[in-house]
Amino acid sequence: MEEYKIFIAFVTNLLFVMVLGWYFITNLQWYDYKLSRVVLKHHKPQWHFIYFILPFVAYYTMGQYFAIFFYIALLPAIFIWHRRLDKKLVLTWRVKRFLILLLSLVLFFNLLCTLKSACGTYSVFMPLALAYIGTTLIEKFLFMLYKKEAKKRVAEMSDLQIICITGSYGKTSIKNFVAQILSKKFRVYATPRSVNTIGGIVGDVNNSLPLGTEIYVCEAGARESGDIYEITTFLEPQTVVVGKVGAAHIEYFKSLKNIIATKLEIMQSPRLERAFIHTSVTDEPHAKVTFFGDDIQNLVATLEGTKFELKIGDEIFSLHTDILGEFQSMNIAVAVRIAKSFGMSNEEIIQAVKELKPVEHRLQMIKAGGKLIIDDGYNGNIDGMLEGIRLCSLHGGRKVIVTPGLVESSEELNLKLIHAINSVFDIAIVTGALNAELFEKNLDVKMKIMLPDKSKLVNVLAEETRAGDIILFANDAPNFI
Numbered sequence: 001m002e003e004y005k006i007f008i009a010f011v012t013n014l015l016f017v018m019v020l021g022w023y024f025i026t027n028l029q030w031y032d033y034k035l036s037r038v039v040l041k042h043h044k045p046q047w048h049f050i051y052f053i054l055p056f057v058a059y060y061t062m063g064q065y066f067a068i069f070f071y072i073a074l075l076p077a078i079f080i081w082h083r084r085l086d087k088k089l090v091l092t093w094r095v096k097r098f099l100i101l102l103l104s105l106v107l108f109f110n111l112l113c114t115l116k117s118a119c120g121t122y123s124v125f126m127p128l129a130l131a132y133i134g135t136t137l138i139e140k141f142l143f144m145l146y147k148k149e150a151k152k153r154v155a156e157m158s159d160l161q162i163i164c165i166t167g168s169y170g171k172t173s174i175k176n177f178v179a180q181i182l183s184k185k186f187r188v189y190a191t192p193r194s195v196n197t198i199g200g201i202v203g204d205v206n207n208s209l210p211l212g213t214e215i216y217v218c219e220a221g222a223r224e225s226g227d228i229y230e231i232t233t234f235l236e237p238q239t240v241v242v243g244k245v246g247a248a249h250i251e252y253f254k255s256l257k258n259i260i261a262t263k264l265e266i267m268q269s270p271r272l273e274r275a276f277i278h279t280s281v282t283d284e285p286h287a288k289v290t291f292f293g294d295d296i297q298n299l300v301a302t303l304e305g306t307k308f309e310l311k312i313g314d315e316i317f318s319l320h321t322d323i324l325g326e327f328q329s330m331n332i333a334v335a336v337r338i339a340k341s342f343g344m345s346n347e348e349i350i351q352a353v354k355e356l357k358p359v360e361h362r363l364q365m366i367k368a369g370g371k372l373i374i375d376d377g378y379n380g381n382i383d384g385m386l387e388g389i390r391l392c393s394l395h396g397g398r399k400v401i402v403t404p405g406l407v408e409s410s411e412e413l414n415l416k417l418i419h420a421i422n423s424v425f426d427i428a429i430v431t432g433a434l435n436a437e438l439f440e441k442n443l444d445v446k447m448k449i450m451l452p453d454k455s456k457l458v459n460v461l462a463e464e465t466r467a468g469d470i471i472l473f474a475n476d477a478p479n480f481i
Contacts, residue, residue: 005064012067014106016059017127019078021102023051024128026082026089030478032197032223033094033139035132043407043434051078059124084455087478094139102131143199150205151234157209162235163217163338166228166263167243167278169381170331171196171219174243176359177335179217181352185344189213194378196221198230215342220266225258228265238273239341240266241334244293244327245281246381274341276334292334301326301387303365303372303394310336317346319353324363324374325387332356361476363388370467377476382406382413385474386420393424397468400427402457404477405435418442425472427464431457432479453479 027047031037042048055074059066082088089095105127113123154160165174172194179190191204196219209216220231232240242263245256260281267275272288279293299308301324308329310317317336321328332353339349358364361378372395376388385406392399401421405414414435421428422444429449430439436450449460465471 008067010110012070013110013123014103015075016055016070017106017124018099018103019075020052020055020124021099021128021131022082022089023078024132025095025098026085029089029092029095030087032199033136034223037223047081051081056124084453085479086454094135097138098131098135101134102127105130143202146206147198147202147234150202153205153209154235157211157213160213161215161239161342162237163215163239163241164220164232164235164237164266164269165218165241165243166220166222166266167241167281168246168259168263169383170243170327171221172378173328173331173359173362174241174334175217175219177332177356178241178338180356181335181339181344181349182215182217182342184348184352186342187212187214188217189215190217191219194219194221198227198234201231201235222262225262226265228262229268232266232269235269236271237266237269238271239338240269240272240275241338242266242275242277242281243334244278244330244383246383276337278330278334290337292337293330296329296333299326299329301329301391303391306332312337312340315346317350319350321353321356323356323358324365324391325384326390327383327387328363363391371465372470374470374472377473380407380475380477382409382417385417388472388474389420389424392470392472395470397470398427398466399425400429400461400465400469400471401425401474402429402431402461402471403474404430404432405439405475407434407475407477411438414438415442421445429457429460429464432477434477 027038027042028035031041039048055070058069058074062069106123109123109127154162163178165171165178167174175190179188182188187210189208189210191201192208195201195204201218201220204218218235220228222228245260245263263281267286275286275289276292277289279291283291295311297309297311300306303324305320305322306324306326306329307318307320310319310333319332319336321332323332336349336353339352344352359378361375363379363384364375366373366375374388374391376384379385379388385403389401392401403417403421406417415438418439425445427447427449428439428443428445429451430436430443431451431454433452436452439448440450447464449464451457451460461471
């Protein structure tokens with residue numbers, strides 16, 4: 001009987017620590033493996049109390065009854081929590097290394113506890129702490145090797161032109177437009193999706209950058225000072241772009257001045273030949289800088305597409321594209337300037353702009369079941385969301401918006417968004433708890449629907465929308481936010 005109890009305690013402890021480890025590494029992955037962000041910047045800190053702190057306390061206070069709590073309450077709760085996540089843990093090699101090391105440490109400490117007939121904090125806390133410290137050191141070492149290898153690969157491609165793009169808004173759109181236009185004349189490769197961290201870029205160079213590439217286009221994102229500098233000194237781009245800058249991620253940078261300073265780190269590229277900087281960033285003249293943002297005229301942006309004129313020196317380009325959104329004219333304009341700097345003819349550029357394809361989930365028009373759907377799920381800034389709302393106002397039928405509001409932004413900007421929604425939409429569906437209280441209090445539409453998460457969204461849309469409606473998906477924050 002005693003051996004049976006020891007076995008149950010052994011298995012329970014093993015599963016308990018692995019469950020805590022699964023929760024821990026999932027949160028680390030969401031927040032770029034920054035422990036400080038998981039602890040201090042988590043959007044749902046109550047999860048830490050429910051799924052980590054409370055179970056930890058229960059383990060040391062419930063004694064022999066902990067197994068009942070674990071199997072009946074905690075294990076099912078964690079399973080349901082995981083099932084409901086729309087951004088589940090991705091089993092990368094980094095995650096696998098953490099879980100394997102954690103399992104090894106748990107087995108070692110449990111064996112030690114069994115032999116000494118004494119278990120305490122060490123049997124839970126120590127495996128987790130050592131697994132985190134161990135894998136952090138391993139990843140730092142491996143990253144140094146990967147970065148060195150990637151640096152060597154870039155250096156070997158001596159004729160490679162690198163274009164690096166940063167800014168608060170529009171990085172991915174500019175990257176895609178630049179790549180699409182330049183690909184009409186050059187062998188171009190662009191970083192996929194929203195890969196914009198030093199780790200992502202190093203991995204992309206090592207694993208995906210074709211050796212025959214003539215132009216490599218990538219974007220650089222930041223959460224703190226120094227992030228852009230690290231990417232810039234790694235890639236050493238000859239051409240850089242700083243797009244429009246605003247209060248995105250203000251909670252990390254504290255001030256607009258800090259955001260601008262971080263974005264301008266891109267100017268420190270040792271091989272810098274030319275820079276294109278939006279007028280919202282700075283007006284300080286520089287020999288290698290061309291400013292953009294005030295060079296567009298006669299702009300017409302509807303649900304059918306966008307027309308505008310772009311003045312470059314003494315030339316005026318008359319451009320038309322199926323891309324939706326007034327603000328996209330600015331992103332296309334800088335792509336045109338870059339194409340000119342690479343020697344493309346006016347005719348090649350005008351035709352390339354005409355053939356531009358929309359960036360996925362950024363004011364992407366979809367027609368389904370008689371409904372017009374504007375998928376703007378990857379657009380989380382106020383300018384872009386307001387433009388999506390303006391486009392919906394041009395539609396003659398009912399108007400529906402699905403949004404969690406602005407994330408990592410201010411109450412003032414969310415109120416501005418709510419005011420715009422009130423003036424246009426018939427139905428507002430608010431997803432998530434982040435801005436729920438503010439929206440509940442200030443929304444004034446015919447029908448507002450508050451959803452704690454997106455699990456019931458499909459059913460709600462099926463019940464409340466009909467043919468002839470236009471539906472705007474404005475921002476699509478994962479439900480951990």
